[in-house]
Amino acid sequence: MEVTRDRVLEAQFHVVPARVDAAYGMLSERERHLLFNLTESHYRGDGAIVDAGSFFGSSTVALAEGLRANPRFRTIMKKAVAKPIVSYDIGFLPAPLSGSVTKETGGTVYTWGESFVPILERNIVGHEDIVELKIGDFLNEKWPARPIEICFIDLAKTNDLNVHTFRQLFPAFIPGQTLLVQQDFFFDRLPWIKVLMGYLSDHFEWLGQVGPSALYRYTTPINPEKYSIDPFTELPIEERVVLHKQGDNELLPVRRRFALAMSLCYLYETVGPEEALRAAREVKSDFTDYVATDHSAARRLQRAIEQFDRLAKRGRLKGAPTSAAISVSG
Numbered sequence: 193m194e195v196t197r198d199r200v201l202e203a204q205f206h207v208v209p210a211r212v213d214a215a216y217g218m219l220s221e222r223e224r225h226l227l228f229n230l231t232e233s234h235y236r237g238d239g240a241i242v243d244a245g246s247f248f249g250s251s252t253v254a255l256a257e258g259l260r261a262n263p264r265f266r267t268i269m270k271k272a273v274a275k276p277i278v279s280y281d282i283g284f285l286p287a288p289l290s291g292s293v294t295k296e297t298g299g300t301v302y303t304w305g306e307s308f309v310p311i312l313e314r315n316i317v318g319h320e321d322i323v324e325l326k327i328g329d330f331l332n333e334k335w336p337a338r339p340i341e342i343c344f345i346d347l348a349k350t351n352d353l354n355v356h357t358f359r360q361l362f363p364a365f366i367p368g369q370t371l372l373v374q375q376d377f378f379f380d381r382l383p384w385i386k387v388l389m390g391y392l393s394d395h396f397e398w399l400g401q402v403g404p405s406a407l408y409r410y411t412t413p414i415n416p417e418k419y420s421i422d423p424f425t426e427l428p429i430e431e432r433v434v435l436h437k438q439g440d441n442e443l444l445p446v447r448r449r450f451a452l453a454m455s456l457c458y459l460y461e462t463v464g465p466e467e468a469l470r471a472a473r474e475v476k477s478d479f480t481d482y483v484a485t486d487h488s489a490a491r492r493l494q495r496a497i498e499q500f501d502r503l504a505k506r507g508r509l510k511g512a513p514t515s516a517a518i519s520v521s522g
């Protein structure tokens with residue numbers, strides 16, 4: 193029976209409740225278990241738990257179930273000044289420019305462009321007492337004067353969003369205590385996340401990697417002047433490359449090192465397609481053995497090379513003298 197599995201086995205043998213794995217959403221099982229574990233075993237109730245980018249709610253459910261399983265749950269709730277978990281999402285995926293897309297996953301039907309909030313609400317049912325849903329553009333959100341003890345970020349899909357998480361949420365982190373999960377760290381794209389975490393490397397201890405997620409502990413306070421700089425748009429490319437490369441480490445699985453190498457190509461793309469193309473060709477030679485075994489990685493790399501090559505050719509054509517100019521000068 194579900195009750196037996198959730199309550200007895202969980203307490204005695206540390207089994208994660210079935211609902212954590214069953215919730216609709218994008219997170220891998222290992223990442224859900226990480227979130228569950230953070231709120232179950234590490235949360236003390238000294239600050240909020242932020243779920244930035246909940247989508248259908250697999251992260252929300254994992255954080256909420258973990259909190260409820262926390263042995264100090266009652267004490268935490270007694271001293272809580274607000275609902276402990278704050279979940280953010282804009283509440284819809286943008287509709288494609290032409291036509292509409294409807295998809296069915298695990299019995300959930302969703303049409304792009306429409307609100308998925310009813311699906312999210314259904315997914316987290318029973319946790320309304322501990323989860324505050326904040327639906328809207330995160331760029332308009334201001335974090336109140338409340339410490340943050342656990343922070344899960346899964347919406348830094350643009351650098352503006354990344355900088356907004358940095359300037360709004362990070363000042364509320366508790367030195368020596370706050371645990372931060374950057375969900376898109378070991379992912380082919382979104383290089384601004386790696387640059388930001390490199391920029392802040394004196395203030396965080398890297399604790400490990402779970403799937404594409406990176407886990408950190410906030411160690412020493414960030415001085416206020418640091419917040420005035422957006423490292424991704426304001427630092428020279430040489431510095432951004434160094435900061436990005438700090439995320440790499442020989443002990444990482446090759447699949448994750450490949451993702452970081454791909455992300456570096458997209459960082460170089462901010463300089464120009466020629467630079468991005470050169471970096472992508474380097475990835476091809478550095479990861480020859482790996483891409484031979486991982487077809488998805490090989491496809492992603494090939495697509496990037498073709499895209500950078502197309503853009504580089506277009507740039508060369510624009511920069512080249514026109515035939516009229518050639519005939520005049522000739």
Ligand SMILES: C[S@@+](CC[C@H](N)C(=O)[O-])C[C@H]1O[C@@H](n2cnc3c(N)ncnc32)[C@H](O)[C@@H]1O
Pocket residue numbers: 216217218219244245246247248249250251252280281282283284285328329330331346347349353
């Ligand atoms: C990868 S999904 C999150 C997956 C989720 N953590 C889960 O467990 O399934 C990223 C989410 O970020 C949200 N998002 C993107 N831009 C946003 C914005 N400007 N404000 C708020 N949410 C945003 C999207 O709506 C999407 O649901």
